[in-house]
Amino acid sequence: MLDAAIRHRFPGFTLDIAFQAPSPGVTAVFGPSGCGKSTLLAAVAGLLHPDEGRLALDGAVLLDTAARIAAPPERRRCGVVFQDARLFPHLSVETNLRYGLRRAPRGAEGPGLEEITALLGIGHLLARRPAALSGGEKQRVALGRALLSRPRILLMDEPLAALDAARRAEVLPYLARVRDRFRLPMLYVTHALDEVDRLADHLVLLQAGRVLASGPVEELAARTDLPLLATRRDAGALLACVVLGHDPARGLTRLGFAGGELRVPLQDGAPGTPIRVRVRARDVAVATEEPRGLSVQNILPATLEAIEPMGALEAVLRLRIGEALLLARITADAAARLGLHPGQRIWALVKSVAFAGPGG
Amino acid sequence: MLTPEEWGAVRLSLSVALRSVVFGLPPAVLMAWLLARGRFPGRALLDALVHLPLVLPPVVVGWLLLVTFGVRGPVGSLLDEWFGMRLVFTTSGASLATAVMSFPLIVRAVRLSLDAVDPGLEAAARTLGAGPIDRFATITLPLIAPGILSGAITAFAAGLGEFGAVITFASNIPGETQTLPLAIYAATQTPGGEAVAARLAAISFALAVAGLLLADLAGKRLAGFLGRPAR
Numbered sequence: 111m112l113d114a115a116i117r118h119r120f121p122g123f124t125l126d127i128a129f130q131a132p133s134p135g136v137t138a139v140f141g142p143s144g145c146g147k148s149t150l151l152a153a154v155a156g157l158l159h160p161d162e163g164r165l166a167l168d169g170a171v172l173l174d175t176a177a178r179i180a181a182p183p184e185r186r187r188c189g190v191v192f193q194d195a196r197l198f199p200h201l202s203v204e205t206n207l208r209y210g211l212r213r214a215p216r217g218a219e220g221p222g223l224e225e226i227t228a229l230l231g232i233g234h235l236l237a238r239r240p241a242a243l244s245g246g247e248k249q250r251v252a253l254g255r256a257l258l259s260r261p262r263i264l265l266m267d268e269p270l271a272a273l274d275a276a277r278r279a280e281v282l283p284y285l286a287r288v289r290d291r292f293r294l295p296m297l298y299v300t301h302a303l304d305e306v307d308r309l310a311d312h313l314v315l316l317q318a319g320r321v322l323a324s325g326p327v328e329e330l331a332a333r334t335d336l337p338l339l340a341t342r343r344d345a346g347a348l349l350a351c352v353v354l355g356h357d358p359a360r361g362l363t364r365l366g367f368a369g370g371e372l373r374v375p376l377q378d379g380a381p382g383t384p385i386r387v388r389v390r391a392r393d394v395a396v397a398t399e400e401p402r403g404l405s406v407q408n409i410l411p412a413t414l415e416a417i418e419p420m421g422a423l424e425a426v427l428r429l430r431i432g433e434a435l436l437l438a439r440i441t442a443d444a445a446a447r448l449g450l451h452p453g454q455r456i457w458a459l460v461k462s463v464a465f466a467g468p469g470g
Numbered sequence: 471m472l473t474p475e476e477w478g479a480v481r482l483s484l485s486v487a488l489r490s491v492v493f494g495l496p497p498a499v500l501m502a503w504l505l506a507r508g509r510f511p512g513r514a515l516l517d518a519l520v521h522l523p524l525v526l527p528p529v530v531v532g533w534l535l536l537v538t539f540g541v542r543g544p545v546g547s548l549l550d551e552w553f554g555m556r557l558v559f560t561t562s563g564a565s566l567a568t569a570v571m572s573f574p575l576i577v578r579a580v581r582l583s584l585d586a587v588d589p590g591l592e593a594a595a596r597t598l599g600a601g602p603i604d605r606f607a608t609i610t611l612p613l614i615a616p617g618i619l620s621g622a623i624t625a626f627a628a629g630l631g632e633f634g635a636v637i638t639f640a641s642n643i644p645g646e647t648q649t650l651p652l653a654i655y656a657a658t659q660t661p662g663g664e665a666v667a668a669r670l671a672a673i674s675f676a677l678a679v680a681g682l683l684l685a686d687l688a689g690k691r692l693a694g695f696l697g698r699p700a701r
Contacts, residue, residue: 196594213599
């Protein structure tokens with residue numbers, strides 16, 4: 111587990127952050143640009159020396175300004191993946207990959223070059239120079255280089271932010287594979303919510319240099335009191351699902367979740383594969399009677415738990431479906447017209463196509 | 471075509487310029503690194519001092535060397551006492567004067583290429599476990615190699631023609647300190663020496679042009695080898 115407390119004053123901006131990142135697991139650090147998330151990562155890696163702070167990784171103290179302890183970056187064993195890859199231009203891909211491996215402590219255990227190249231699909235690139243790689247390939251090599259340095263924690267600073275949508279889609283599955291294969295704590299800095307949905311277990315929300323909230327991703331996604339999340343167009347509940355089965359003829363996949371089943375456009379993954387879906391609040395409609403003759407594939411009986419006003423004209427409904435919670439964003443007028451009140455039995459309607467596309 | 475004495479001047483010029491580069495290069499790289507990456511009080515003053523030979527009259531630089539490294543100077547007297555080494559009026563002295571004059575040329579070239587090296591690469595090397603010397607040797611040095619090479623070749627070419635500082639500090643002794651430009655000067659002072667002066671001047675010209683072309687070519691080759699587009 112990474113135990114972090116950092117305070118650092120910049121001209122006109124103060125970073126004051128404390129949080130814990132469980133190990134193993136992916137902790138996403140999420141926030142708008144300029145909130146201090148990359149600074150935080152640099153402080154953990156040791157590339158920035160904060161005014162005050164304490165950092166402990168699985169009991170080993172990396173930094174304790176009160177005790178005048180500050181391990182230099184080269185001895186922290188933090189594998190860092192930078193946004194701009196930072197491959198050494200004068201070295202081949204293979205020499206880049208071996209750079210950290212050759213400098214890792216003798217006793218440290220970890221994957222070998224062959225395993226990493228196979229896992230990341232970069233075996234055919236070994237003889238090339240970084241200049242001859244695509245953006246996605248660069249990031250995969252950078253990821254491999256960090257993993258091969260036998261790190262105790264993996265720090266990723268918006269590794270996909272510099273890539274276009276196609277390249278992002280190419281690299282994201284590799285990040286998921288790394289997460290599943292290595293029992294490493296990972297700190298993942300991003301401002302893209304779909305990356306959080308796909309990869310993270312825990313979420314640290316940063317705003318203006320402070321921790322707004324932190325906790326399990328599903329828990330934070332269901333909160334409506336965090337404007338940073340709740341006012342986004344893609345705000346909504348995250349459901350932990352399992353693939354139940356595919357129906358290729360109808361182009362649908364059935365997903366099971368704690369409150370029932372969802373039908374979504376055809377997904378990858380054998381039955382039993384866990385998958386997390388974000389049900390955007392703006393894609394959920396409600397009905398006070400069981401509707402008939404609708405194209406909507408998912409009609410879920412629910413209990414209306416609470417109605418939370420959002421601005422003057424809209425409301426967010428908290429819908430309890432078995433163990434799970436869905437959020438629905440509707441106009442205040444609709445809520446009044448239907449006479450919605452907490453405790454009411456209603457039906458939640460979610461179109462299948464709402465799950466298509468990025469983040470679905 | 472050339473008399474043995476004239477060949478001697480050419481050879482001496484090449485030897486003096488080569489030695490000035492060989493001994494001047496390591497401190498120049500270190501100085502460039504200090505000026506580019508160091509954060510210490512007095513950096514601006516040091517920067518100015520390094521560049522002084524570019525703007526001072528070479529005769530003044532030679533005179534300062536004479537005062538410092540002369541047999542009665544503060545450094546020269548110690549060298550004489552400890553090692554029995556005298557720089558004034560010797561080939562080594564000519565090399566020293568040339569090295570001091572071309573020092574800012576190398577520092578400038580190396581510093582330009584240091585500024586072009588992304589400090590992020592050095593930071594990445596740090597996170598991968600590389601200590602300061604390791605980082606410098608494996609990342610920084612290879613990446614500034616084009617700058618070092620082109621600086622060295624430029625300094626060599628300029629060193630072939632150093633006149634004022636050499637003649638002031640090392641004098642004009644044939645076979646000892648009489649390099650090409652000094653030989654040309656001597657020839658122009660000799661009645662009937664115009665032909666000699668013209669021949670030596672042509673050689674000077676050819677060497678200078680070859681040096682500049684070589685510097686450009688080597689820089690491009692090396693940049694390509696280092697995986698960066700040649701500029």
